[in-house]
Amino acid sequence: MTQPAEHVSVQVEVNGRRYQRSVMARLTLSDFLRDELGLTGTKVGCEHGVCGACTILIDDEPARSCLMLTVQADGKKIRTVESLASGREMSPLQACFQKHHALQCGFCTAGFLMSATALLEEGQPTREDIVETLSGHYCRCTGYSPIIDAVEEAAAKEPS
Amino acid sequence: MSFPHSQSPSIAARSIGARVPRGDDPRLLTGRGQYLADIVLPGELHACFVRSSAAHARITRVTTDEARALDGVVAVWTGEDAAKFCEGIVGELEVEGCFATTMPLLARDIVRYVGEPVAVVVAESRYVAEDGCDLVDVDYEPLEPVLHPRSALEGGPSANEELPDNVALRGGKVLGDVEGAFNDAARVIEATFHSGRLSAGPMETRGVIASYDWTSRRLRLWTGSQMPHYIKYCLTAYLGFPENECEVLTPDTGGGFGQKAHIFPEEMLLPLLARELDRPVKWVEDRRENLMTATHAHEQFIDIAYAFDSDARATGVRIRATGDGGAYHQPPWSMGVEPWCTAMVTPTGVYDIPAADLTYEAAATNKTPIGAYRGVGYMAGTLVRECLMDDAARAFKLSPFDIRRRSVVREFPWTNPQGIVYDEGSWLQTIDELERMVDYPAFLERQAALRAEGRFIGLGLSVFVESSGESTAMGKAHDLGGIYHDTATVKMEPNGSVTVTIGLTTQGQGHRTTMAQVVADSLGVPLEAITVRAAESTTYGWGSGTVGSRGAVIAGGAVLRASNVIRTKLVALAASMLEADPADIDLVDGAAVVLGVPGSSVSIIDLATAVYFDQSAWPADFDPTLEATLAYDPARPIFSNGGHAMIVEVAPETGFVTVEKVFSVEDCGTVINPDIVEGQIRGGVVQGIGAALLERLVYDDSGQLVTTTLLDYHMPSMDFSPPFEIHHLETPSSHTPGGIKGMGESGLIAAPAAVLNAVNDALSHTGTVLHDIPITPEQVLRALRG
Numbered sequence: 001m002t003q004p005a006e007h008v009s010v011q012v013e014v015n016g017r018r019y020q021r022s023v024m025a026r027l028t029l030s031d032f033l034r035d036e037l038g039l040t041g042t043k044v045g046c047e048h049g050v051c052g053a054c055t056i057l058i059d060d061e062p063a064r065s066c067l068m069l070t071v072q073a074d075g076k077k078i079r080t081v082e083s084l085a086s087g088r089e090m091s092p093l094q095a096c097f098q099k100h101h102a103l104q105c106g107f108c109t110a111g112f113l114m115s116a117t118a119l120l121e122e123g124q125p126t127r128e129d130i131v132e133t134l135s136g137h138y139c140r141c142t143g144y145s146p147i148i149d150a151v152e153e154a155a156a157k158e159p160s
Numbered sequence: 161m162s163f164p165h166s167q168s169p170s171i172a173a174r175s176i177g178a179r180v181p182r183g184d185d186p187r188l189l190t191g192r193g194q195y196l197a198d199i200v201l202p203g204e205l206h207a208c209f210v211r212s213s214a215a216h217a218r219i220t221r222v223t224t225d226e227a228r229a230l231d232g233v234v235a236v237w238t239g240e241d242a243a244k245f246c247e248g249i250v251g252e253l254e255v256e257g258c259f260a261t262t263m264p265l266l267a268r269d270i271v272r273y274v275g276e277p278v279a280v281v282v283a284e285s286r287y288v289a290e291d292g293c294d295l296v297d298v299d300y301e302p303l304e305p306v307l308h309p310r311s312a313l314e315g316g317p318s319a320n321e322e323l324p325d326n327v328a329l330r331g332g333k334v335l336g337d338v339e340g341a342f343n344d345a346a347r348v349i350e351a352t353f354h355s356g357r358l359s360a361g362p363m364e365t366r367g368v369i370a371s372y373d374w375t376s377r378r379l380r381l382w383t384g385s386q387m388p389h390y391i392k393y394c395l396t397a398y399l400g401f402p403e404n405e406c407e408v409l410t411p412d413t414g415g416g417f418g419q420k421a422h423i424f425p426e427e428m429l430l431p432l433l434a435r436e437l438d439r440p441v442k443w444v445e446d447r448r449e450n451l452m453t454a455t456h457a458h459e460q461f462i463d464i465a466y467a468f469d470s471d472a473r474a475t476g477v478r479i480r481a482t483g484d485g486g487a488y489h490q491p492p493w494s495m496g497v498e499p500w501c502t503a504m505v506t507p508t509g510v511y512d513i514p515a516a517d518l519t520y521e522a523a524a525t526n527k528t529p530i531g532a533y534r535g536v537g538y539m540a541g542t543l544v545r546e547c548l549m550d551d552a553a554r555a556f557k558l559s560p561f562d563i564r565r566r567s568v569v570r571e572f573p574w575t576n577p578q579g580i581v582y583d584e585g586s587w588l589q590t591i592d593e594l595e596r597m598v599d600y601p602a603f604l605e606r607q608a609a610l611r612a613e614g615r616f617i618g619l620g621l622s623v624f625v626e627s628s629g630e631s632t633a634m635g636k637a638h639d640l641g642g643i644y645h646d647t648a649t650v651k652m653e654p655n656g657s658v659t660v661t662i663g664l665t666t667q668g669q670g671h672r673t674t675m676a677q678v679v680a681d682s683l684g685v686p687l688e689a690i691t692v693r694a695a696e697s698t699t700y701g702w703g704s705g706t707v708g709s710r711g712a713v714i715a716g717g718a719v720l721r722a723s724n725v726i727r728t729k730l731v732a733l734a735a736s737m738l739e740a741d742p743a744d745i746d747l748v749d750g751a752a753v754v755l756g757v758p759g760s761s762v763s764i765i766d767l768a769t770a771v772y773f774d775q776s777a778w779p780a781d782f783d784p785t786l787e788a789t790l791a792y793d794p795a796r797p798i799f800s801n802g803g804h805a806m807i808v809e810v811a812p813e814t815g816f817v818t819v820e821k822v823f824s825v826e827d828c829g830t831v832i833n834p835d836i837v838e839g840q841i842r843g844g845v846v847q848g849i850g851a852a853l854l855e856r857l858v859y860d861d862s863g864q865l866v867t868t869t870l871l872d873y874h875m876p877s878m879d880f881s882p883p884f885e886i887h888h889l890e891t892p893s894s895h896t897p898g899g900i901k902g903m904g905e906s907g908l909i910a911a912p913a914a915v916l917n918a919v920n921d922a923l924s925h926t927g928t929v930l931h932d933i934p935i936t937p938e939q940v941l942r943a944l945r946g
Contacts (some may be wrong), residue, residue: 005287005689024287026287031329033841034197034198035200036570037765039191040191040194040195040198041189041190041191041192041193043195043364043414044197044316045363045364045365045414045447045448046446046447046869046870047447048447048869048870048871050870050871051363051365051867051870052448080191080472081189081190082190082191084190085190090186090189090190093185094190095191096186097185097189098181098182098186098189099181100836101181101182101836101838102578103185103188103189103668104415104669104670104839104843105362105363105364105412105413105414105415105667106188106189106413106414106668107195107362107363107364107407107414107415108184108186109188109189110191112188121914123516129455131878131879131881132879133266134710134878135877135878135879136877137877137878138363138870139363139418140361140362140363140415140843140847140875140876141363141415141668141839141842141843141877142839142842142844142908143839143841143842143843143884144842144846144876144877144878144881144883145842145845145881145884146714146756146839146842147878148881149863
């Protein structure tokens, strides 16, 4: 059996770039992204899978990177908040967040953006869909309604 | 006494008042924010803490051999090791009847709450540091835990032997003829309230990085503190780090809400470890630690009674506020500030109540120390005052608006029985405006119609006055010690761009944007030409802390004063260049213009360039320094006011409460940026809904904290978030820059009372009145089922 501190080889694609690394079997995916790849846009808020700050997309599905081991992502395609802007232009969703003042401290924001990105890619969410999906994320600053407004406006802009 | 740094220059509001988008946002939205855990120093070590598993116990043995022997572990310190450098942090509140405690950096001999740090393991990686903690063995001999504050004050075992009778704070005042008011009362309305134990719950937990260079004796400490200059003071005063070589840096910070406005043992230990181990040391708190140890908040038991005359006017108040303080005073706010503020500041609120009997007390208990959280003391005080107002409304058969109008102060300046002077306010207008917003007759109709269908909605009202812009004058008005002032530096460079540094840190409040708006209006330069650095390091400016709804007022005042020095020079230079009287020059839209002389202008860029490079343009005796640092501290205490009305529905099947809509009125004087003010309101109100309906830190009978994840400590999520209707009243202060008042705490101060009142209104047919928060579904169901 593999020991927790033993190293294991993993291959992942992150934001369109392929990586092959030897990592500790017990290394969480969030620590891998942040510490090994330097992608610190993904935040760790609770390490219990509750707050949603660490949410990333794995094969286009939202996942809590604090609850996954890096080895579980072997062979998968990962997207993080760093992938959202195109060149030097923020995505429509990011622009709507700024417009609606949908972030204050910004610590939870990457998680919201990633879940909302997946939701927008699925189709045209209603306000109820947005609330249901994003209720798995905590924000302590905004009181949420600006986030709902931002995602709703981004949904209206999304080419269907 | 008047000092120059209390005078704020006038300013024309142009950018002020606009919904300027935040300049920080693109950086934060693209994952470029740099929060504490994102900073990596070469060669850094990682610290992890062994924390007490017992509420109250004698430590009989700490075994660290196995941990020390683990590959990758560099050091293990226990209480003895830490005590060689520092006996502990002394905490107290500077008011009558407060008794100090000393909080050790690591517990020695006795642990006094679950989560208290007992040992620290430092290792090459966080993973190994955690492994090391698992190998530290601590033996405890249990002592009786002290868990209830009111019985603790009556005697029995001590929670902390420094306070043998468990009294950490006890005092009060009787003002006016309280006996007479109660003897002559047509009615006395009274109740006992319990306001539950809360965590501020910032999304980013605490964390510290320390780096020390023995060659220069230079210490650099990164922490997401709301009070970096105070942290620096503690590092020099307690630990002896040289002031001139000690720098506290505050990176992007994921919320603070008062929790990060304290000095913590971890912030003192890390610099010692970095110095002794000669390598940088990092500690990032995990969520369990945050819920267990990063100060708790707001828990009080409060007895309160109001005397009313036959016209339903409040004539007197009696209050006894008892704080459940935890094991130590957490400096600087201590366990005292919560009940002290509730008893001494809030019982009269916006009402003209001539007599007050005020008692405050805080008990030491074997729980996590109580500290500040948004609206400290004000939230519980507003809860009890406003809920009794609604109880009185029911007793007198008046509407919640009418009962408040009977007693509300209508003329200013007004001095309350505590001697605090309120210069201005829109206290009556707030009540009137809320009544209009909720359309009260229509609400009553809908309530009756729904009740007939077996659905229960309720309306709750809560109005407040909030001390804002915490200042020396505010402290004096409240018989509190403390000198406050904060500085800002404004510097204009040859191309006319402006760099501003302020002594206040920011945790998401958007100070970089609002302060840029102030500078834009002072200097007539576009926002794009202004960069604001918000206390990124104690190297810049002096700051008394981002606390007490003071950011906009205090930073705004300092920035405006410093900016005005630059403005005066630009005006003098422009007057010389345009051959005009300086009194006729205005700075607007990037240029100095001569009023009344169209076409006579010079651009700010040309002025700045001339200051640096063209001596021939200067007037006589011109000093070309385009950089100024000035302090600000308002001459008088500043108060904002407002109110919330909420409509809730209680579900008869489940007892769940849903907030259907929030109506908010806020008067923070001149609004710099409505987006930011409304963001503060919504965020604070939703925290208040959490406090009223969801959030509670729970201890079991042995003093174990049982709510140690965010699954157990339930903060509001998006499905709890109500729609808002926000209305701004603007009653400018005559003493602050442009009339600004602070408002960062108002949402949380007044929202819980509105929720509790709305639930009681929804349950009014049952005869049950609830007085405790959080309101649980069980309580609601019990009320509905009789």
